[in-house]
Amino acid sequence: MKYKPRETTEAIVGGMTGTLAASRTLLLARYDAGGDLQYVGRTTTLPAAASSTIAPLLTAASGEHPWTGWTFSAGWGSRETLDVTLVQPDVVGEVGVDVARDSADRWRHPVVRCHRPRPDLSPADIPRITPRWRGGLR
Template identity: 65%
Template sequence: MAAARGQLPDATALDGELVVWEAGRLAFERLQERLQRRAAGASRLAQEWPAHFVAFDVLRLACQDTTAWPYWRRRAALETLFTERRLTAPWALCPSTTDPDVVTEWLTWTAVGLEGLLFKGLDSLYLPSVRGWRKYKVRESQDAIVGAVTGSLATPRSLLLGRLDTDGRLRYVGRSTTLSAAASAAVAPLLSPTASGHPWTGWTFSAAWGTKETLTVTLVQPDLVVEVDVDVARDSARRWRHPTRWHRTRPDLSPDEVAPFGI
């Protein structure tokens, strides 16, 4: 990335996001892994998982401050920069549109890891430390099996969720946000202490993605199905990358009626 700076005019500053592309999808976890490495390890991963910078705004262009320009003018300057300088990888221009039909089509690109869209006002200025955009995330309702909880069986605080794979093994898919008092009270009577041979026996679960801190969990009999609200972000292991939001219990469903792991 440092070597690619030569493609830009001197004293140019872009706003954007680093991404890693792997197996036809955006792989956020690969970017996180690169950020945690140093020296030889960082160089090796840079070769294995090259990053791209997706630009969506320009703050300074060849020494000229552009933050006071309206967004439509900054966007035009950004597009001209890519065209005239013929920028190539790792630089990439984020697509932009004002056509609602195109926006609707983009929202179907979830299979490649697109989580949602950003909206900016055409006349908006770039104000430091002020969020000048809005984010719309694609969310959907999904069913999952409760395999463990944080807290206790009597007062669960969050749910660790799984789905069965094609071999009938319970695979971990994600964790819920902290349950409300009402949700905890609804779930608790439906939880059962785990029997011997729980598929997650001996497993550890991280408190947050990319950290080494582990959660203290209580395994439960994996027979309770719940409905959760999720966004579409997945990691390379096909797990939900962000915490899910509990919606309701589904005692009417058995674990084998839940969509299989990876769906």
């Protein structure tokens, strides 16, 4: 039998698919040691209840966003890109993730489940990512 350990953790919402009124998925981030907002994963499709809870907390990014100009793949190995709305990276969410991470500390497996928003936490409260190889993230 194959067993995939999971944990509950927090991440910053940096973007979303769908509309601001009805978020479909969330693009998640954490800051690195240099203070740059790094993409760490995307949630599965949000249930209607989760979408209606988190959507009012999200604000479209105004001005320059750390991910301006980035494209996001619709799936591993896919050439299709996601239609993403970048949001102010000030909302923290609790997510359930597989503990496997890649060398840049992104969640390796795409099954990231959104549990709930965490208005009691700020982005500064979220652990910074720590790359597992020399040379940093870029």
